Amino acid sequence: MAMTADSRMFPPVPDIQAKWAPLYIEPMHGSGERIVVATAAVDSGGSFYVHATLSQRVLQCMYGDRAEVLDGLIDLALDVLQTYLATGGSLENWMPPFRSCHLGTCRTAMGSSLEHVARxxxxxxxxxxxKLADYSLEQGQESVGPGLDVDRWVQQIRERVCVQSPHLDARFNGEILVRPGASPTKIGYLGGNIAANFDMLIPGSNLSNRRFRSKSRLLDLQILKDQVDNLLPRTSYELLLWIPERDSPGFSPRQLDAAHGALSELQAFADDHSLMVRPYHRAEEAAQRILTAELS
Incomplete structure (x- = not known):
């Protein structure tokens, strides 16, 4: 008698199909030597994820005094790429901003998320x-030790807001449709007066990835402001960012300097786009900012 295969014997088909490509930079222009500094994944609806592959520690180890210059070039390339993708540009048609920057071959892959495909x-x-160990992280989750977890940070803010104003709970984890056919863009808090995203700028070897992820969340706010709320704008569009205090005993002085330097970069980027980055050390402070904006 013929046997029929039970579909439960097979793993589920991944949810996302996307095009992805590596981004290369030549540390010495014209040498032909290229290193991968990021990978980008874009789905059919135009949603994207850009994953930075190099830490500041690796750059410093490899290039010494030239590391800061190279880091600036990488930052520029990723800013231009993310801005281009945010406007709906196709990955394969992107033009790099300088000659020593190159986009690799575009390929198609499947995964549980765009982040999974890029990683x-x-x-x-x-x-x-x-940090290849980060590859095992779940979508949207970054656990980096006790008390340093993005989802926990957001949940703490949400709980403190809802204690005072329970009706604001429905405004967390909002979604907007930027373009027909595109996947919805998630916004951490979609209020009447304020739209906010949340992130953590945790010092360490993966700081570059966290910095670029924070910029991506600023870009989501820019898209909301310029393309969705252009007729009836909210009062403020903000990234509420956890960062350790300058004298935090949990990190070295060099790590803290790097994190606060990244904060300054994010604030300059936000200023250029009429956005705001607010650094906080405690969830109570971030929650109070939302309450003040919404209830004033």
Whole structure:
């Protein structure tokens, strides 16, 4: 008698199909030597994720005094790429901003999320990936030790807001549709007066990825402001960012300097786009900012 296969014997088909490509930079222009500095994944609806592959520690180890210059070039390339993708540009048609920057071959892959596809591409193309152990993280989750977890940070803010104003609970985890056919863009808090995203700028070897992720969340706010709320804008569009205090005993002085330097970069980027980055050390402070904006 013929046997029929039970579908439960097979793993589920991944949810996302996307194009992805590595981004290369030549540390010495014209040498032909290229290193992967990021991977980008874009789905059919135009949603994207850009994953930085190099940590500041690796750059410093490899290039010494030139590391700061190279880090600036990487930052520029990723800013231009993310801004281009945010406007609906196709990955394969992107033009790099300078001659020593190159986009690799576009390929198609499947995964549980765009982040998963981009990280998979990093594993395949980059021998200098900042922290391959991060590859096992779940979508949207970054656990970096007791008390340092993005989802926990957001939940703490949400709980403190809802203690005082329970009706604001429904405004967390909002979604907007930027373009027809695109996947919804998630916004941490969509209020009547304020739209906010949340992130953590945690010092350490993966700081570059966290900095670029924070910029991506600022770009989401810019898209909301310029393309969705252009007729009836909210009062403020803000990234509420956890960062340790300058004298935090949990990190070295060099790590703290790097994190606060990244904060300054994010604030300058936000200023250029009429956005705001607010650094906080405690969830109570971030929650109070939302309450003040919404209830004033």
């Amino acid at each position: 998979s591409g990093a594993v395949l193309t980059s021998s200098l990936t900042a």
